[in-house]
Amino acid sequence: METIAQREAEIIEEFSFFDDWMDKYEHLIALGKELPALSASLKVESNQIKGCQSQVWLHATLEDGGIRFEADADAIITRGMIALLLRPVQGQPPSAVAAFEFGFLDPLGLTAHLSPTRANGLLSMVKQIRLYGVAFQAKRG
Amino acid sequence: MNLSDIRAHFPILRREVHGRPLVYLDNAATTQKPQAVMDALVDYYGGYNSNVHRGVHQLSQEATDAFEKVRLQLQAHVNAAHSHEIIFTKGTTDSLNLVAHGFRSMLSKGDEILVTQLEHHSNLVPWQMLAQHSGATLKYVSMDGQGALNMEDFHAQLTAKTKILAFNHISNALGTINPVKAMAAAAHALGAVVVVDGAQALPHSAIDVQDLDVDFYAGSAHKMYGPTGIGLLYGKTSWLEKLPPYQGGGEMIAEVAMEKSSYAGLPHKFEAGTPNIAGVIGWGAAIQWMHSVGMDQIEAHEHELLQYGTALLEAIPGVKIYGKAPKKAAVLSFNVAGLHPYDVGTLLDQMGIAVRTGQHCTQPIMDEFGIPGTIRASLAAYTSKEDLDALARALEKAIALLS
Numbered sequence: 001m002e003t004i005a006q007r008e009a010e011i012i013e014e015f016s017f018f019d020d021w022m023d024k025y026e027h028l029i030a031l032g033k034e035l036p037a038l039s040a041s042l043k044v045e046s047n048q049i050k051g052c053q054s055q056v057w058l059h060a061t062l063e064d065g066g067i068r069f070e071a072d073a074d075a076i077i078t079r080g081m082i083a084l085l086l087r088p089v090q091g092q093p094p095s096a097v098a099a100f101e102f103g104f105l106d107p108l109g110l111t112a113h114l115s116p117t118r119a120n121g122l123l124s125m126v127k128q129i130r131l132y133g134v135a136f137q138a139k140r141g
Numbered sequence: 142m143n144l145s146d147i148r149a150h151f152p153i154l155r156r157e158v159h160g161r162p163l164v165y166l167d168n169a170a171t172t173q174k175p176q177a178v179m180d181a182l183v184d185y186y187g188g189y190n191s192n193v194h195r196g197v198h199q200l201s202q203e204a205t206d207a208f209e210k211v212r213l214q215l216q217a218h219v220n221a222a223h224s225h226e227i228i229f230t231k232g233t234t235d236s237l238n239l240v241a242h243g244f245r246s247m248l249s250k251g252d253e254i255l256v257t258q259l260e261h262h263s264n265l266v267p268w269q270m271l272a273q274h275s276g277a278t279l280k281y282v283s284m285d286g287q288g289a290l291n292m293e294d295f296h297a298q299l300t301a302k303t304k305i306l307a308f309n310h311i312s313n314a315l316g317t318i319n320p321v322k323a324m325a326a327a328a329h330a331l332g333a334v335v336v337v338d339g340a341q342a343l344p345h346s347a348i349d350v351q352d353l354d355v356d357f358y359a360g361s362a363h364k365m366y367g368p369t370g371i372g373l374l375y376g377k378t379s380w381l382e383k384l385p386p387y388q389g390g391g392e393m394i395a396e397v398a399m400e401k402s403s404y405a406g407l408p409h410k411f412e413a414g415t416p417n418i419a420g421v422i423g424w425g426a427a428i429q430w431m432h433s434v435g436m437d438q439i440e441a442h443e444h445e446l447l448q449y450g451t452a453l454l455e456a457i458p459g460v461k462i463y464g465k466a467p468k469k470a471a472v473l474s475f476n477v478a479g480l481h482p483y484d485v486g487t488l489l490d491q492m493g494i495a496v497r498t499g500q501h502c503t504q505p506i507m508d509e510f511g512i513p514g515t516i517r518a519s520l521a522a523y524t525s526k527e528d529l530d531a532l533a534r535a536l537e538k539a540i541a542l543l544s
Binding site for chain 1 (some may be wrong): 159480481482483484486487488491498499513514542543
């Protein structure tokens with residue numbers, strides 16, 4: 001399996017082809033449309049991250065030593081961001097997830113989406129992803 | 142003053158956002174500041190900075206004179222009977238909390254506080270807190286599908302039990318202009334106190350608190366071309382004398398002994414501590430600027446643009462405007478069928494258009510419409526038809542990208 005760092009590099013490479021903001025957002029919107037919807041049984045309040053602007057749902061399970069994340073949102077651009085944020089950490093071991101900084105957003109010019117003022121639930125989702133890393137690490141002991 | 146003269150007073154309107162000219166349409170959140178306001182702040186800090194009402198020295202005298210002159214300006218601006226009826230606060234929220242807190246000892250179980258479904262959280266939560274503290278009951282006046290208050294419901298809910306009627310002059314989320322004078326008269330006939338949140342009305346039209354006959358009227362400088370962190374509470378003398386002080390400290394006392402102090406007279410009883418002197422002085426420059434344009438001209442200009450913008454947006458397939466009350470101020474709250482307001486707002490931002498998206502601190506309104514929020518374009522004296530054209534073009538582009 002590729003490491004988190006390898007997947008980060010792939011995403012940066014993928015976005016380097018976009019010349020302007022429109023291409024970039026078109027791609028983000030396409031990613032948002034492709035993200036599989038979370039099943040209704042998981043779209044519950046305990047998995048919900050309330051943002052003032054958009055709502056996010058995040059669920060995680062430990063499978064074969066890696067964390068499997070499933071997430072959804074009510075806004076498409078937020079869904080696109082979720083697809084991006086999950087790609088490096090999907091299936092990775094808890095210790096790697098717990099330590100991940102999501103630094104690849106900076107070269108992508110998408111860091112603003114994690115700003116607290118956006119209140120879109122993504123910043124809390126990132127924190128929650130790391131917390132799952134910490135929690136599953138502790139569980140495995 | 143013509144529109145290009147007006148726009149020339151605002152240096153920020155010349156900047157770019159994401160490489161495009163700024164189109165600022167978030168004026169209901171805060172307006173931009175004319176050069177005269179920034180000059181007044183620099184003049185104060187660079188020329189006569191000192192504390193007010195304290196020293197015998199020249200600087201303190203100059204600062205006090207400039208500070209108190211703004212109280213007189215505001216008195217004239219809202220046509221208060223006395224200058225001591227103008228209390229300086231941190232802003233509308235602070236003003237409303239001051240009043241709600243003051244009534245804690247005057248309300249009890251069985252009393253009712255009447256608010257409306259149109260309220261901003263700042264004119265809702267302080268009354269919820271007062272109700273919780275005093276045992277009084279909080280009741281709501283509902284709105285109709287156009288975003289106007291349901292007046293039949295208002296008259297049904299307003300009873301002899303109603304001790305306080307609190308509502309906004311203009312809704313920040315929908316732009317609805319409420320019939321303040323008629324509502325105040327009905328409330329007074331039943332002995333209720335009338336508290337009006339005027340944050341959205343003060344920037345757009347001339348206000349006459351005596352003609353409206355309200356007991357309290359609150360507003361913020363930063364929504365009327367002035368600095369942040371400063372606002373006003375107008376109160377009728379009789380009510381301001383009845384209300385206890387809100388905060389203790391310097392300047393609000395007449396005599397202090399270790400056990401008990403006697404309070405200063407109005408307005409100082411409610412202005413504990415060193416006030417936001419620079420903010421007040423900057424606000425004075427903002428009011429002067431508004432009058433140099435003319436309140437009637439501002440109101441007429443915004444009304445014309447509201448009609449222009451409404452027609453532009455309604456011509457775009459899928460756009461639905463929320464808030465279509467017969468009397469409405471310069472706010473365009475809308476959604477696009479099938480699209481989330483956050484997605485649209487994010488793409489508009491990329492095109493240099495500053496709008497607000499979300500609930501606008503008015504969750505009860507959004508719940509009533511059953512929507513997660515709206516996109517809100519709000520206008521000001523410097524808004525141009527070109528701004529609205531840019532919004533419409535950007536909106537069409539955003540819709541194409543998202544569909």
